[in-house]
Amino acid sequence: MKICFVMYAWNKVEPSKDSTLRLIKECVDRGFEVSYLTKNEISISKGKVIGNFKKLVSKETNDCVEFYNSMKFESAIKDFTEFDMVFMRADPPVDPLLLNMLELIEDKVFFVNKISGLRKANNKIYAASFDDGNETIVPQTLITKDIDLIKLFVEENNFDKFIIKPLDGMGGKGVVLFERKSVGNLSSICDFYINHTGVPQPIICQNYIEGAEKGDVRVIVVNGEPIGAIMRVPAEGDHRSNISAGGSAIQHILDDYEIELCRKIGKQLNEDGIYFCGVDLINHKMVELNVVSPGGVVPHNRVNNNEVIQKQIVDALLEKYKEFKA
Known part of the structure:
Protein backbone atom coordinates (compact mmCIF):
# COMPACT_ATOMS: atom_id res chain seq x y z
CA MET A 1 0.00 0.00 0.00
CA LYS A 2 1.27 3.47 -0.91
CA ILE A 3 0.71 6.24 1.64
CA CYS A 4 1.46 9.94 1.30
CA PHE A 5 1.59 12.66 3.95
CA VAL A 6 1.00 16.27 2.89
CA MET A 7 2.64 18.02 5.81
CA TYR A 8 5.09 20.63 7.07
CA ALA A 9 8.78 20.46 6.19
CA TRP A 10 10.68 17.52 7.69
CA ASN A 11 13.03 19.84 9.57
CA LYS A 12 10.01 21.35 11.34
CA VAL A 13 9.06 18.00 12.90
CA GLU A 14 9.62 17.79 16.65
CA PRO A 15 10.30 14.05 16.95
CA SER A 16 9.76 13.75 20.69
CA LYS A 17 6.17 15.00 20.51
CA ASP A 18 4.99 14.99 16.89
CA SER A 19 1.71 13.16 16.15
CA THR A 20 2.32 13.04 12.41
CA LEU A 21 5.62 11.25 12.94
CA ARG A 22 3.85 8.56 15.01
CA LEU A 23 1.35 8.01 12.18
CA ILE A 24 4.17 7.85 9.63
CA LYS A 25 6.10 5.31 11.69
CA GLU A 26 2.99 3.19 12.20
CA CYS A 27 2.48 3.02 8.42
CA VAL A 28 6.16 2.20 7.86
CA ASP A 29 6.03 -0.51 10.54
CA ARG A 30 3.13 -2.13 8.65
CA GLY A 31 5.29 -2.41 5.56
CA PHE A 32 3.58 0.36 3.60
CA GLU A 33 5.52 2.52 1.16
CA VAL A 34 5.38 5.99 2.72
CA SER A 35 6.23 9.33 1.13
CA TYR A 36 5.82 12.94 2.14
CA LEU A 37 5.79 16.39 0.58
CA THR A 38 4.85 19.94 1.52
CA LYS A 39 2.02 21.95 -0.01
CA ASN A 40 4.57 24.03 -1.93
CA GLU A 41 5.69 20.93 -3.84
CA ILE A 42 2.30 20.23 -5.42
CA SER A 43 1.61 21.24 -9.03
CA ILE A 44 -0.71 20.57 -11.95
CA SER A 45 0.82 19.38 -15.21
CA LYS A 46 -1.01 18.15 -18.30
CA GLY A 47 -4.23 17.98 -16.32
CA LYS A 48 -2.71 15.82 -13.58
CA VAL A 49 -2.02 16.70 -9.95
CA ILE A 50 1.63 15.92 -9.34
CA GLY A 51 4.16 16.43 -6.59
CA ASN A 52 7.81 16.20 -5.71
CA PHE A 53 7.48 13.27 -3.32
CA LYS A 54 10.13 12.06 -0.89
CA LYS A 55 9.91 8.33 -0.24
CA LEU A 56 11.00 7.52 3.30
CA VAL A 57 13.83 5.06 3.81
CA SER A 58 14.64 4.29 7.45
CA LYS A 59 16.24 1.64 9.60
CA GLU A 60 14.09 -0.53 11.86
CA THR A 61 13.81 0.91 15.35
CA ASN A 62 11.20 1.16 18.09
CA ASP A 63 12.31 4.68 19.01
CA CYS A 64 10.58 7.53 17.18
CA VAL A 65 13.41 10.00 17.69
CA GLU A 66 15.94 7.55 16.25
CA PHE A 67 13.48 6.78 13.45
CA TYR A 68 13.34 10.48 12.61
CA ASN A 69 17.08 11.13 12.85
CA SER A 70 18.00 8.12 10.71
CA MET A 71 15.59 8.97 7.90
CA LYS A 72 16.78 9.12 4.29
CA PHE A 73 14.73 10.14 1.27
CA GLU A 74 14.33 9.18 -2.38
CA SER A 75 12.82 12.06 -4.36
CA ALA A 76 10.66 11.63 -7.45
CA ILE A 77 7.96 13.51 -9.35
CA LYS A 78 4.78 11.43 -9.25
CA ASP A 79 1.08 11.61 -10.00
CA PHE A 80 -0.99 11.83 -6.80
CA THR A 81 -3.28 9.08 -8.07
CA GLU A 82 -0.43 6.59 -7.66
CA PHE A 83 -1.13 6.71 -3.91
CA ASP A 84 -3.83 4.76 -2.12
CA MET A 85 -4.19 7.04 0.90
CA VAL A 86 -3.19 10.66 1.53
CA PHE A 87 -2.97 12.10 5.03
CA MET A 88 -3.57 15.85 5.09
CA ARG A 89 -1.26 16.98 7.91
CA ALA A 90 -0.21 20.51 6.90
CA ASP A 91 -0.56 23.03 9.72
CA PRO A 92 -3.68 25.23 9.65
CA PRO A 93 -4.94 27.43 8.19
CA VAL A 94 -5.65 25.43 5.06
CA ASP A 95 -4.39 26.86 1.77
CA PRO A 96 -7.43 27.34 -0.55
CA LEU A 97 -5.23 26.79 -3.62
CA LEU A 98 -4.12 23.45 -2.19
CA LEU A 99 -7.76 22.41 -1.73
CA ASN A 100 -8.61 23.52 -5.26
CA MET A 101 -5.89 21.32 -6.74
CA LEU A 102 -6.45 18.22 -4.63
CA GLU A 103 -10.22 18.35 -4.94
CA LEU A 104 -9.75 17.50 -8.62
CA ILE A 105 -8.76 13.95 -7.59
CA GLU A 106 -10.91 13.51 -4.50
CA ASP A 107 -12.83 10.63 -6.11
CA LYS A 108 -9.64 8.82 -7.11
CA VAL A 109 -7.61 8.93 -3.89
CA PHE A 110 -8.67 8.32 -0.28
CA PHE A 111 -7.94 11.51 1.67
CA VAL A 112 -7.74 11.85 5.44
CA ASN A 113 -9.52 14.16 5.69
CA LYS A 114 -11.65 14.46 2.56
CA ILE A 115 -10.84 17.63 0.63
CA SER A 116 -14.44 18.83 0.35
CA GLY A 117 -14.81 18.11 4.07
CA LEU A 118 -11.74 20.21 4.89
CA ARG A 119 -13.11 23.02 2.76
CA LYS A 120 -16.33 22.93 4.78
CA ALA A 121 -14.95 22.24 8.26
CA ASN A 122 -11.45 23.73 8.48
CA ASN A 123 -12.60 26.84 10.33
CA LYS A 124 -14.36 27.66 13.59
CA ILE A 125 -17.57 28.53 11.72
CA TYR A 126 -18.17 24.80 11.26
CA ALA A 127 -18.00 24.15 15.01
CA ALA A 128 -20.38 27.07 15.59
CA SER A 129 -22.92 25.44 13.28
CA PHE A 130 -23.63 22.92 16.05
CA ASP A 131 -25.09 25.77 18.19
CA ASP A 132 -28.83 25.21 18.71
CA GLY A 133 -29.25 28.18 21.07
CA ASN A 134 -29.76 25.85 24.03
CA GLU A 135 -26.10 24.83 24.53
CA THR A 136 -26.96 21.18 23.85
CA ILE A 137 -23.63 20.60 22.07
CA VAL A 138 -21.71 23.90 22.04
CA PRO A 139 -21.77 27.06 24.18
CA GLN A 140 -23.71 30.00 22.76
CA THR A 141 -21.57 31.43 19.99
CA LEU A 142 -21.51 34.61 17.93
CA ILE A 143 -19.25 35.15 14.91
CA THR A 144 -19.27 38.72 13.68
CA LYS A 145 -17.34 41.84 12.66
CA ASP A 146 -19.84 44.06 14.52
CA ILE A 147 -18.63 45.21 17.97
CA ASP A 148 -22.08 46.53 18.93
CA LEU A 149 -23.56 43.12 18.17
CA ILE A 150 -21.00 41.50 20.49
CA LYS A 151 -21.99 43.86 23.31
CA LEU A 152 -25.67 43.13 22.73
CA PHE A 153 -24.99 39.39 22.63
CA VAL A 154 -23.20 39.53 26.01
CA GLU A 155 -25.88 41.70 27.62
CA GLU A 156 -28.92 39.82 26.28
CA ASN A 157 -27.53 36.48 27.42
CA ASN A 158 -26.32 37.89 30.74
CA PHE A 159 -22.89 36.25 30.54
CA ASP A 160 -20.80 36.52 33.71
CA LYS A 161 -17.73 35.45 31.74
CA PHE A 162 -17.14 35.08 28.03
CA ILE A 163 -14.38 34.33 25.54
CA ILE A 164 -13.19 36.44 22.60
CA LYS A 165 -10.90 34.78 20.05
CA PRO A 166 -9.81 35.23 16.42
CA LEU A 167 -11.54 33.11 13.82
CA ASP A 168 -8.26 31.76 12.44
CA GLY A 169 -6.44 31.18 15.73
CA MET A 170 -4.90 27.86 16.77
CA GLY A 171 -3.13 26.41 19.78
CA GLY A 172 -4.89 28.77 22.18
CA LYS A 173 -3.32 31.85 20.59
CA GLY A 174 -5.34 35.03 20.90
CA VAL A 175 -7.95 33.66 23.33
CA VAL A 176 -9.04 36.38 25.78
CA LEU A 177 -11.22 35.74 28.83
CA PHE A 178 -13.56 38.57 29.87
CA GLU A 179 -15.58 39.03 33.02
CA ARG A 180 -18.73 41.11 32.88
CA LYS A 181 -17.21 43.72 35.21
CA SER A 182 -14.35 44.33 32.74
CA VAL A 183 -16.61 44.75 29.72
CA GLY A 184 -15.27 48.31 29.35
CA ASN A 185 -12.17 46.86 27.70
CA LEU A 186 -14.23 44.91 25.18
CA SER A 187 -14.34 47.54 22.43
CA SER A 188 -10.56 48.03 22.23
CA ILE A 189 -9.80 44.29 22.18
CA CYS A 190 -12.48 43.57 19.59
CA ASP A 191 -11.40 46.52 17.46
CA PHE A 192 -7.83 45.18 17.43
CA TYR A 193 -8.87 41.65 16.43
CA ILE A 194 -11.33 42.83 13.80
CA ASN A 195 -9.18 45.52 12.18
CA HIS A 196 -5.52 44.61 12.81
CA THR A 197 -4.98 43.42 9.21
CA GLY A 198 -6.49 46.55 7.68
CA VAL A 199 -9.41 44.51 6.36
CA PRO A 200 -12.21 43.74 8.88
CA GLN A 201 -12.03 40.13 10.06
CA PRO A 202 -14.79 38.29 11.95
CA ILE A 203 -14.10 37.20 15.51
CA ILE A 204 -15.76 34.73 17.87
CA CYS A 205 -17.58 35.62 21.06
CA GLN A 206 -18.55 32.60 23.13
CA ASN A 207 -20.14 31.97 26.50
CA TYR A 208 -17.56 30.85 29.05
CA ILE A 209 -18.18 27.31 30.21
CA GLU A 210 -17.75 26.85 33.94
CA GLY A 211 -14.92 24.44 34.68
CA ALA A 212 -12.75 25.71 31.82
Whole structure:
Protein backbone atom coordinates (compact mmCIF):
# COMPACT_ATOMS: atom_id res chain seq x y z
CA MET A 1 0.00 0.00 0.00
CA LYS A 2 1.27 3.47 -0.91
CA ILE A 3 0.71 6.24 1.64
CA CYS A 4 1.46 9.94 1.30
CA PHE A 5 1.59 12.66 3.95
CA VAL A 6 1.00 16.27 2.89
CA MET A 7 2.64 18.02 5.81
CA TYR A 8 5.09 20.63 7.07
CA ALA A 9 8.78 20.46 6.19
CA TRP A 10 10.68 17.52 7.69
CA ASN A 11 13.03 19.84 9.57
CA LYS A 12 10.01 21.35 11.34
CA VAL A 13 9.06 18.00 12.90
CA GLU A 14 9.62 17.79 16.65
CA PRO A 15 10.30 14.05 16.95
CA SER A 16 9.76 13.75 20.69
CA LYS A 17 6.17 15.00 20.51
CA ASP A 18 4.99 14.99 16.89
CA SER A 19 1.71 13.16 16.15
CA THR A 20 2.32 13.04 12.41
CA LEU A 21 5.62 11.25 12.94
CA ARG A 22 3.85 8.56 15.01
CA LEU A 23 1.35 8.01 12.18
CA ILE A 24 4.17 7.85 9.63
CA LYS A 25 6.10 5.31 11.69
CA GLU A 26 2.99 3.19 12.20
CA CYS A 27 2.48 3.02 8.42
CA VAL A 28 6.16 2.20 7.86
CA ASP A 29 6.03 -0.51 10.54
CA ARG A 30 3.13 -2.13 8.65
CA GLY A 31 5.29 -2.41 5.56
CA PHE A 32 3.58 0.36 3.60
CA GLU A 33 5.52 2.52 1.16
CA VAL A 34 5.38 5.99 2.72
CA SER A 35 6.23 9.33 1.13
CA TYR A 36 5.82 12.94 2.14
CA LEU A 37 5.79 16.39 0.58
CA THR A 38 4.85 19.94 1.52
CA LYS A 39 2.02 21.95 -0.01
CA ASN A 40 4.57 24.03 -1.93
CA GLU A 41 5.69 20.93 -3.84
CA ILE A 42 2.30 20.23 -5.42
CA SER A 43 1.61 21.24 -9.03
CA ILE A 44 -0.71 20.57 -11.95
CA SER A 45 0.82 19.38 -15.21
CA LYS A 46 -1.01 18.15 -18.30
CA GLY A 47 -4.23 17.98 -16.32
CA LYS A 48 -2.71 15.82 -13.58
CA VAL A 49 -2.02 16.70 -9.95
CA ILE A 50 1.63 15.92 -9.34
CA GLY A 51 4.16 16.43 -6.59
CA ASN A 52 7.81 16.20 -5.71
CA PHE A 53 7.48 13.27 -3.32
CA LYS A 54 10.13 12.06 -0.89
CA LYS A 55 9.91 8.33 -0.24
CA LEU A 56 11.00 7.52 3.30
CA VAL A 57 13.83 5.06 3.81
CA SER A 58 14.64 4.29 7.45
CA LYS A 59 16.24 1.64 9.60
CA GLU A 60 14.09 -0.53 11.86
CA THR A 61 13.81 0.91 15.35
CA ASN A 62 11.20 1.16 18.09
CA ASP A 63 12.31 4.68 19.01
CA CYS A 64 10.58 7.53 17.18
CA VAL A 65 13.41 10.00 17.69
CA GLU A 66 15.94 7.55 16.25
CA PHE A 67 13.48 6.78 13.45
CA TYR A 68 13.34 10.48 12.61
CA ASN A 69 17.08 11.13 12.85
CA SER A 70 18.00 8.12 10.71
CA MET A 71 15.59 8.97 7.90
CA LYS A 72 16.78 9.12 4.29
CA PHE A 73 14.73 10.14 1.27
CA GLU A 74 14.33 9.18 -2.38
CA SER A 75 12.82 12.06 -4.36
CA ALA A 76 10.66 11.63 -7.45
CA ILE A 77 7.96 13.51 -9.35
CA LYS A 78 4.78 11.43 -9.25
CA ASP A 79 1.08 11.61 -10.00
CA PHE A 80 -0.99 11.83 -6.80
CA THR A 81 -3.28 9.08 -8.07
CA GLU A 82 -0.43 6.59 -7.66
CA PHE A 83 -1.13 6.71 -3.91
CA ASP A 84 -3.83 4.76 -2.12
CA MET A 85 -4.19 7.04 0.90
CA VAL A 86 -3.19 10.66 1.53
CA PHE A 87 -2.97 12.10 5.03
CA MET A 88 -3.57 15.85 5.09
CA ARG A 89 -1.26 16.98 7.91
CA ALA A 90 -0.21 20.51 6.90
CA ASP A 91 -0.56 23.03 9.72
CA PRO A 92 -3.68 25.23 9.65
CA PRO A 93 -4.94 27.43 8.19
CA VAL A 94 -5.65 25.43 5.06
CA ASP A 95 -4.39 26.86 1.77
CA PRO A 96 -7.43 27.34 -0.55
CA LEU A 97 -5.23 26.79 -3.62
CA LEU A 98 -4.12 23.45 -2.19
CA LEU A 99 -7.76 22.41 -1.73
CA ASN A 100 -8.61 23.52 -5.26
CA MET A 101 -5.89 21.32 -6.74
CA LEU A 102 -6.45 18.22 -4.63
CA GLU A 103 -10.22 18.35 -4.94
CA LEU A 104 -9.75 17.50 -8.62
CA ILE A 105 -8.76 13.95 -7.59
CA GLU A 106 -10.91 13.51 -4.50
CA ASP A 107 -12.83 10.63 -6.11
CA LYS A 108 -9.64 8.82 -7.11
CA VAL A 109 -7.61 8.93 -3.89
CA PHE A 110 -8.67 8.32 -0.28
CA PHE A 111 -7.94 11.51 1.67
CA VAL A 112 -7.74 11.85 5.44
CA ASN A 113 -9.52 14.16 5.69
CA LYS A 114 -11.65 14.46 2.56
CA ILE A 115 -10.84 17.63 0.63
CA SER A 116 -14.44 18.83 0.35
CA GLY A 117 -14.81 18.11 4.07
CA LEU A 118 -11.74 20.21 4.89
CA ARG A 119 -13.11 23.02 2.76
CA LYS A 120 -16.33 22.93 4.78
CA ALA A 121 -14.95 22.24 8.26
CA ASN A 122 -11.45 23.73 8.48
CA ASN A 123 -12.60 26.84 10.33
CA LYS A 124 -14.36 27.66 13.59
CA ILE A 125 -17.57 28.53 11.72
CA TYR A 126 -18.17 24.80 11.26
CA ALA A 127 -18.00 24.15 15.01
CA ALA A 128 -20.38 27.07 15.59
CA SER A 129 -22.92 25.44 13.28
CA PHE A 130 -23.63 22.92 16.05
CA ASP A 131 -25.09 25.77 18.19
CA ASP A 132 -28.83 25.21 18.71
CA GLY A 133 -29.25 28.18 21.07
CA ASN A 134 -29.76 25.85 24.03
CA GLU A 135 -26.10 24.83 24.53
CA THR A 136 -26.96 21.18 23.85
CA ILE A 137 -23.63 20.60 22.07
CA VAL A 138 -21.71 23.90 22.04
CA PRO A 139 -21.77 27.06 24.18
CA GLN A 140 -23.71 30.00 22.76
CA THR A 141 -21.57 31.43 19.99
CA LEU A 142 -21.51 34.61 17.93
CA ILE A 143 -19.25 35.15 14.91
CA THR A 144 -19.27 38.72 13.68
CA LYS A 145 -17.34 41.84 12.66
CA ASP A 146 -19.84 44.06 14.52
CA ILE A 147 -18.63 45.21 17.97
CA ASP A 148 -22.08 46.53 18.93
CA LEU A 149 -23.56 43.12 18.17
CA ILE A 150 -21.00 41.50 20.49
CA LYS A 151 -21.99 43.86 23.31
CA LEU A 152 -25.67 43.13 22.73
CA PHE A 153 -24.99 39.39 22.63
CA VAL A 154 -23.20 39.53 26.01
CA GLU A 155 -25.88 41.70 27.62
CA GLU A 156 -28.92 39.82 26.28
CA ASN A 157 -27.53 36.48 27.42
CA ASN A 158 -26.32 37.89 30.74
CA PHE A 159 -22.89 36.25 30.54
CA ASP A 160 -20.80 36.52 33.71
CA LYS A 161 -17.73 35.45 31.74
CA PHE A 162 -17.14 35.08 28.03
CA ILE A 163 -14.38 34.33 25.54
CA ILE A 164 -13.19 36.44 22.60
CA LYS A 165 -10.90 34.78 20.05
CA PRO A 166 -9.81 35.23 16.42
CA LEU A 167 -11.54 33.11 13.82
CA ASP A 168 -8.26 31.76 12.44
CA GLY A 169 -6.44 31.18 15.73
CA MET A 170 -4.90 27.86 16.77
CA GLY A 171 -3.13 26.41 19.78
CA GLY A 172 -4.89 28.77 22.18
CA LYS A 173 -3.32 31.85 20.59
CA GLY A 174 -5.34 35.03 20.90
CA VAL A 175 -7.95 33.66 23.33
CA VAL A 176 -9.04 36.38 25.78
CA LEU A 177 -11.22 35.74 28.83
CA PHE A 178 -13.56 38.57 29.87
CA GLU A 179 -15.58 39.03 33.02
CA ARG A 180 -18.73 41.11 32.88
CA LYS A 181 -17.21 43.72 35.21
CA SER A 182 -14.35 44.33 32.74
CA VAL A 183 -16.61 44.75 29.72
CA GLY A 184 -15.27 48.31 29.35
CA ASN A 185 -12.17 46.86 27.70
CA LEU A 186 -14.23 44.91 25.18
CA SER A 187 -14.34 47.54 22.43
CA SER A 188 -10.56 48.03 22.23
CA ILE A 189 -9.80 44.29 22.18
CA CYS A 190 -12.48 43.57 19.59
CA ASP A 191 -11.40 46.52 17.46
CA PHE A 192 -7.83 45.18 17.43
CA TYR A 193 -8.87 41.65 16.43
CA ILE A 194 -11.33 42.83 13.80
CA ASN A 195 -9.18 45.52 12.18
CA HIS A 196 -5.52 44.61 12.81
CA THR A 197 -4.98 43.42 9.21
CA GLY A 198 -6.49 46.55 7.68
CA VAL A 199 -9.41 44.51 6.36
CA PRO A 200 -12.21 43.74 8.88
CA GLN A 201 -12.03 40.13 10.06
CA PRO A 202 -14.79 38.29 11.95
CA ILE A 203 -14.10 37.20 15.51
CA ILE A 204 -15.76 34.73 17.87
CA CYS A 205 -17.58 35.62 21.06
CA GLN A 206 -18.55 32.60 23.13
CA ASN A 207 -20.14 31.97 26.50
CA TYR A 208 -17.56 30.85 29.05
CA ILE A 209 -18.18 27.31 30.21
CA GLU A 210 -17.75 26.85 33.94
CA GLY A 211 -14.92 24.44 34.68
CA ALA A 212 -12.75 25.71 31.82
CA GLU A 213 -10.20 26.93 34.36
CA LYS A 214 -9.61 23.27 35.26
CA GLY A 215 -8.81 22.33 31.66
CA ASP A 216 -10.47 20.71 28.69
CA VAL A 217 -10.78 17.21 27.27
CA ARG A 218 -9.22 16.44 23.88
CA VAL A 219 -11.02 13.48 22.34
CA ILE A 220 -9.60 11.65 19.33
CA VAL A 221 -12.53 10.77 17.06
CA VAL A 222 -12.01 8.44 14.09
CA ASN A 223 -14.79 7.38 11.72
CA GLY A 224 -17.27 9.07 14.04
CA GLU A 225 -16.20 7.08 17.11
CA PRO A 226 -14.29 8.43 20.14
CA ILE A 227 -11.27 6.15 20.59
CA GLY A 228 -9.22 8.00 23.20
CA ALA A 229 -9.01 11.14 25.31
CA ILE A 230 -6.78 13.23 27.54
CA MET A 231 -7.47 16.04 29.99
CA ARG A 232 -5.42 19.14 29.18
CA VAL A 233 -4.68 21.22 32.27
CA PRO A 234 -3.69 24.91 32.01
CA ALA A 235 -0.32 26.12 33.23
CA GLU A 236 -0.30 28.17 36.43
CA GLY A 237 -1.79 31.61 35.81
CA ASP A 238 -3.10 30.79 32.30
CA HIS A 239 -6.69 30.06 31.25
CA ARG A 240 -5.60 28.21 28.09
CA SER A 241 -5.22 24.45 28.36
CA ASN A 242 -3.61 23.88 24.95
CA ILE A 243 -0.39 21.89 25.35
CA SER A 244 1.28 24.20 22.80
CA ALA A 245 0.41 27.09 25.15
CA GLY A 246 2.07 25.46 28.15
CA GLY A 247 -0.70 23.15 29.34
CA SER A 248 -0.09 19.58 30.45
CA ALA A 249 -1.93 16.30 29.92
CA ILE A 250 -3.40 13.86 32.42
CA GLN A 251 -5.41 10.70 31.95
CA HIS A 252 -9.14 11.05 31.28
CA ILE A 253 -11.75 8.30 30.97
CA LEU A 254 -14.71 9.43 28.89
CA ASP A 255 -18.04 9.18 30.67
CA ASP A 256 -21.22 7.95 28.97
CA TYR A 257 -22.44 11.48 28.22
CA GLU A 258 -19.14 12.47 26.60
CA ILE A 259 -19.13 9.31 24.49
CA GLU A 260 -22.65 9.93 23.20
CA LEU A 261 -21.90 13.62 22.61
CA CYS A 262 -18.84 12.71 20.53
CA ARG A 263 -20.83 10.14 18.57
CA LYS A 264 -23.49 12.74 17.82
CA ILE A 265 -20.82 15.15 16.58
CA GLY A 266 -18.96 12.29 14.88
CA LYS A 267 -21.98 11.32 12.83
CA GLN A 268 -21.92 14.71 11.12
CA LEU A 269 -18.12 14.65 10.82
CA ASN A 270 -18.24 11.27 9.10
CA GLU A 271 -20.94 12.41 6.69
CA ASP A 272 -18.75 15.39 5.76
CA GLY A 273 -15.65 13.24 5.18
CA ILE A 274 -13.86 14.26 8.39
CA TYR A 275 -12.63 10.82 9.39
CA PHE A 276 -9.94 11.92 11.87
CA CYS A 277 -10.69 14.79 14.21
CA GLY A 278 -9.75 16.26 17.58
CA VAL A 279 -12.87 17.24 19.55
CA ASP A 280 -12.35 19.55 22.53
CA LEU A 281 -14.86 19.35 25.38
CA ILE A 282 -15.38 21.41 28.51
CA ASN A 283 -18.02 20.38 31.04
CA HIS A 284 -19.93 18.29 28.48
CA LYS A 285 -19.83 20.99 25.80
CA MET A 286 -17.87 20.95 22.54
CA VAL A 287 -15.75 24.11 22.32
CA GLU A 288 -13.58 23.37 19.30
CA LEU A 289 -12.92 20.93 16.47
CA ASN A 290 -9.48 20.28 15.01
CA VAL A 291 -9.99 18.80 11.57
CA VAL A 292 -6.63 19.92 10.15
CA SER A 293 -3.68 17.87 11.42
CA PRO A 294 -5.26 16.86 14.76
CA GLY A 295 -2.68 16.06 17.43
CA GLY A 296 -2.67 14.60 20.91
CA VAL A 297 -1.17 11.20 20.04
CA VAL A 298 2.00 11.53 22.12
CA PRO A 299 0.42 12.86 25.33
CA HIS A 300 -2.38 10.29 25.01
CA ASN A 301 0.10 7.46 24.82
CA ARG A 302 2.20 8.84 27.65
CA VAL A 303 -0.64 9.19 30.18
CA ASN A 304 -2.15 5.83 29.22
CA ASN A 305 0.83 3.61 30.06
CA ASN A 306 2.43 3.95 26.62
CA GLU A 307 -0.64 2.74 24.79
CA VAL A 308 -0.10 3.12 21.03
CA ILE A 309 -3.25 4.88 19.85
CA GLN A 310 -1.81 5.43 16.37
CA LYS A 311 -2.41 1.71 15.75
CA GLN A 312 -6.12 2.19 16.44
CA ILE A 313 -6.20 5.30 14.25
CA VAL A 314 -4.59 3.56 11.28
CA ASP A 315 -6.72 0.42 11.78
CA ALA A 316 -9.92 2.49 11.66
CA LEU A 317 -8.80 4.50 8.63
CA LEU A 318 -7.93 1.33 6.74
CA GLU A 319 -11.50 0.17 7.33
CA LYS A 320 -12.78 3.44 5.91
CA TYR A 321 -10.41 3.01 2.95
CA LYS A 322 -12.05 -0.35 2.21
CA GLU A 323 -15.43 1.39 2.07
CA PHE A 324 -13.98 3.99 -0.29
CA LYS A 325 -12.65 1.31 -2.65
CA ALA A 326 -15.80 -0.84 -2.54
